[in-house]
Amino acid sequence: MGGIIIFFDIMKYVRKMIEIEGVTFTYEGSSKPALSDVNLRIEEGDFLLVTGLSGSGKSTLLRLLNGLIPHFYRGKMEGRVLVDGIDTREASVASLSKKVGLVFQNPDNQIVTLRVDREIAFGLENLGFPREEIVRRIEEVLKKLRIEHLRYRPTNELSGGEKQLVAIASVLAMRPKIIALDEPTSELDPFSSARIAYILDILNREGITVVVAEHKLDLFSPFANKMIVMANGHIVEQGSPRELLYKKELMIHGVRPPSVVKLSYEYGVSENKPLTLGELLVALRGR
Amino acid sequence: MIDPLSMLEIFRSYGRESTYSKLNPVTKFFLFVVFIIIPLISPSIFIQIFSLLMQIPLIIMSHSTNRITRSLRASTFFIIILIILNYLTTFNIIFSISMVLRLIGMIIASAIFMTGTDPAEIGDLLSKLRIPFQISFSFVIALRFIPVLADDVMMIITSQASRGYEIEKGGFLERVKRMIPILIPMIIIAIRRGHQLAEALETKAFGVSDKRTSYMRYRVNLLDLLMVSYGLLILIAGLLIVTTHLEIFPLLQL
Ligand SMILES: Nc1ncnc2c1ncn2[C@@H]1O[C@H](COP(=O)(O)OP(=O)(O)OP(=O)(O)O)[C@@H](O)[C@H]1O
Numbered sequence: 001m002g003g004i005i006i007f008f009d010i011m012k013y014v015r016k017m018i019e020i021e022g023v024t025f026t027y028e029g030s031s032k033p034a035l036s037d038v039n040l041r042i043e044e045g046d047f048l049l050v051t052g053l054s055g056s057g058k059s060t061l062l063r064l065l066n067g068l069i070p071h072f073y074r075g076k077m078e079g080r081v082l083v084d085g086i087d088t089r090e091a092s093v094a095s096l097s098k099k100v101g102l103v104f105q106n107p108d109n110q111i112v113t114l115r116v117d118r119e120i121a122f123g124l125e126n127l128g129f130p131r132e133e134i135v136r137r138i139e140e141v142l143k144k145l146r147i148e149h150l151r152y153r154p155t156n157e158l159s160g161g162e163k164q165l166v167a168i169a170s171v172l173a174m175r176p177k178i179i180a181l182d183e184p185t186s187e188l189d190p191f192s193s194a195r196i197a198y199i200l201d202i203l204n205r206e207g208i209t210v211v212v213a214e215h216k217l218d219l220f221s222p223f224a225n226k227m228i229v230m231a232n233g234h235i236v237e238q239g240s241p242r243e244l245l246y247k248k249e250l251m252i253h254g255v256r257p258p259s260v261v262k263l264s265y266e267y268g269v270s271e272n273k274p275l276t277l278g279e280l281l282v283a284l285r286g287r
Numbered sequence: 288m289i290d291p292l293s294m295l296e297i298f299r300s301y302g303r304e305s306t307y308s309k310l311n312p313v314t315k316f317f318l319f320v321v322f323i324i325i326p327l328i329s330p331s332i333f334i335q336i337f338s339l340l341m342q343i344p345l346i347i348m349s350h351s352t353n354r355i356t357r358s359l360r361a362s363t364f365f366i367i368i369l370i371i372l373n374y375l376t377t378f379n380i381i382f383s384i385s386m387v388l389r390l391i392g393m394i395i396a397s398a399i400f401m402t403g404t405d406p407a408e409i410g411d412l413l414s415k416l417r418i419p420f421q422i423s424f425s426f427v428i429a430l431r432f433i434p435v436l437a438d439d440v441m442m443i444i445t446s447q448a449s450r451g452y453e454i455e456k457g458g459f460l461e462r463v464k465r466m467i468p469i470l471i472p473m474i475i476i477a478i479r480r481g482h483q484l485a486e487a488l489e490t491k492a493f494g495v496s497d498k499r500t501s502y503m504r505y506r507v508n509l510l511d512l513l514m515v516s517y518g519l520l521i522l523i524a525g526l527l528i529v530t531t532h533l534e535i536f537p538l539l540q541l
């Protein structure tokens with residue numbers, strides 16, 4: 001009994017970064033809701049992996065987080081979204097941008113200036129930050145993402161992976177508590193994709209809450225502590241990646257488990273639930 | 288005999304740093320304006336020669352000597368034709384030469400400015416000239432997306448070609464019609480890009496505050512002061528030439 005009370009006491013101190021409460025959203029001109037009665041709680045320090053088939057509502061879910069829905073996308077919204085205690089309907093996208101940074105799928109369509117340092121400065125300039133602070137933050141994020149060498153490069157000449165890193169840098173410069181990425185690696189080669197996953201892990205360890213919609217489960221599931229599977233605008237599965245990726249029902253929702261999962265079934269070590277090659281090897285050795 | 292590519296070499300940007308390119312954009316713009324105005328204040332050949340000679344320091348500072356000479360050499364034939372055509376309509380050979388020199392002077396001034404100024408600097412310059420940020424930013428966005436959309440066009444052309452579609456076939460009208468399967472996907476892609484761009488701008492707080500700050504800072508160095516004074520001197524000297532030489536060389540009065 002006492003244990004339960006202490007547990008609830010602790011729960012009060014785990015900060016809820018985002019609470020999505022009973023959200024149903026239908027885009028204007030569409031008859032079917034893109035999200036139906038979605039409830040989700042994201043806590044400070046979480047690394048949440050969002051997956052699901054194309055059209056299942058992943059992007060729509062991410063657009064809720066920084067107020068693009070309902071401010072930029074028109075439609076009918078029920079329920080509410082609280083970001084750090086603030087109702088997104090009552091805050092502007094600009095003010096939310098200091099709390100939630102959103103990175104999109106196509107790096108080309110989110111880079112708006114001609115040089116890397118200017119790109120990182122852009123949002124801060126819009127918000128009216130003083131120059132010295134902008135310079136300080138540019139140096140800080142370039143260092144954090146280890147792309148100091150790109151500082152003065154023209155954005156048109158960057159590779160896709162470099163562009164995506166610059167897009168992440170420009171979002172981080174606003175020092176958000178949460179960074180949400182919508183299929184950030186779908187246009188990237190395997191090496192650049194791995195680099196993005198690795199960077200997100202570092203950011204998460206530094207205390208930033210990460211939300212990422214991805215199909216590359218091999219790459220991202222080892223870093224995530226939470227995972228949701230979406231289908232037809234519903235959250236159909238929710239749990240830790242280790243738990244979910246070893247659920248047989250996952251295939252029904254079109255989610256193909258990573259190769260480590262398939263291998264561990266083949267070698268009969270699925271009860272150990274390895275997610276990385278390292279864990280698989282340990283499980284095989286311990287057999 | 289006419290090789291348009293070498294003629295246009297003058298405008299080709301090498302993106303190389305030079306003493307000129309490091310000047311404050313306002314200085315560069317001022318010099319550009321000076322060398323556009325000077326040839327226009329009078330058709331006199333003195334003014335045209337004066338304007339060309341006074342641009343030599345800028346040509347050297349911007350490392351464009353080779354480019355300009357190559358370009359002029361490639362245009363020799365064209366220049367002669369222009370002079371002849373002009374002569375046939377005016378029957379005044381000095382005036383004809385003067386007009387062509389005026390054209391060359393203005394082309395050189397534009398070329399120095401355009402090849403020695405980063406497009407982003409032109410954007411900054413526009414906002415410094417009190418042009419609203421939304422407008423100067425449209426200019427930057429256009430420059431940003433020209434190569435992206437050019438890639439899209441190439442991609443569409445190659446993917447249509449891989450389905451056996453030939454664009455370059457038939458007469459003029461036929462060719463225009465054959466552009467449609469390129470244009471339609473192009474428009475759709477451009478609209479989609481535009482939408483995603485608007486979404487990205489929204490999340491970057493574009494246009495929310497009228498207290499927008501600027502990260503870029505352009506210094507005013509000693510060389511800028513010198514070059515602005517140089518420009519002013521040339522303006523004054525040009526006006527003096529216009530007002531005085533006419534009495535000295537009445538024959539050349541035009
Ligand atoms: N701007 C929009 N206007 C109208 N309907 C939309 C819009 N964006 C998405 N939808 C619809 O909402 C539903 C969910 O789409 P969403 O883009 O959120 O899915 P997704 O999981 O991100 O898919 P993908 O993996 O293809 O990116 C789909 O049925 C889609 O057609």
Ligand SMILES: [Mg+2]
Binds near residue numbers: 058059060182183
């Ligand atoms: Mg999507």
